Amino acid sequence: MVTTSTKRERAAHLGPERRRPAVLDAAQAIAVRDGLGAVTIAAVAGSMAVTRPVIYSCYPDRVTLLDALLERESQSLLAATLDALHSASGDDPEQTFVDGYRALLHAVAARPEAWRLVFDARPDPEVARLVADARRRIVDASTRWIAPALERWWQTEDLERKLPALIELFVSSCEAAIRIVINPATDWSADDLAALYGQMMAAAYRTA
Template identity: 30%
Template structure:
């Protein structure tokens, strides 16, 4: 196997372990066993389990941010309830397209401080995007910081719900609810 393919295989196995058993269960021995290789094969790519964890975090963070950039970059700039609902639906589509990645991000258990800090930085980037959008589309007197924080909470919880209860809360249901609530908050009289 080519070195880059081996590296991806190891990172994929590490992500599986994180999602199924938590960060603390990622070990060189465990990963070697999971993919059917010896420790030296793992060590040809990574120095230790911390190196593997940093690499999987960096990879998944970059991929998640790319997904979010696609979702939020193509969403309409207006704050109409339908546009907000479409943005949520597109985001949930991204979450459900890569459930392992988003389980690791949205359902972290037992993550060490460095990992939590990394996740927090990603959330701050999303909040900044929401603030920029709100400044461009909301009335002048809108508390855009509070709105951005509320939208972040909505996005994170919507992703968790979609992952944990997909049959009861499909993206369409969450998006419809979001549009209804946005219409009420924004004072739109039309039915959504």
């Protein structure tokens, strides 16, 4: 019979580099279930059935652990959002918006816990900082994608003046759609919600 102490001894032999992803996964599971405040070195060690020194060998303190977790998740979410923007292209404005929202919302549906961690914990200062940084990069990427599209599709007048408001509308709509998808009580599928938001956004931009 393998005892818990034996398991813990062997777990430490994996080494910090190989163990860090598993530590972050365990911390994420605790944060999603109980909130970021519940993520402690002891809690993560307990969930992994290892001793606290094993966790300390990966991350020297709780703050460093949380920073690594939030950085990993925010970068993953940013990459998914940028991929959605890059995948949206075509000559049909409404279909292009639908395709972009669909790509984004399928990424959300594939990893709802990660998105819920960031969006549900925004009052935490560290989360807010990382989300704000990711949001700025999304705004920049959206501007590079949307500005020429508006000129091509609708020859939008006074575009330079209107663009900041139009970009804010688009990014805010993405955040709203994400919150709907990660809400456990929602009955919207990613495809249906993408169609709704794509149609609304195309109509709003057409009239701008």
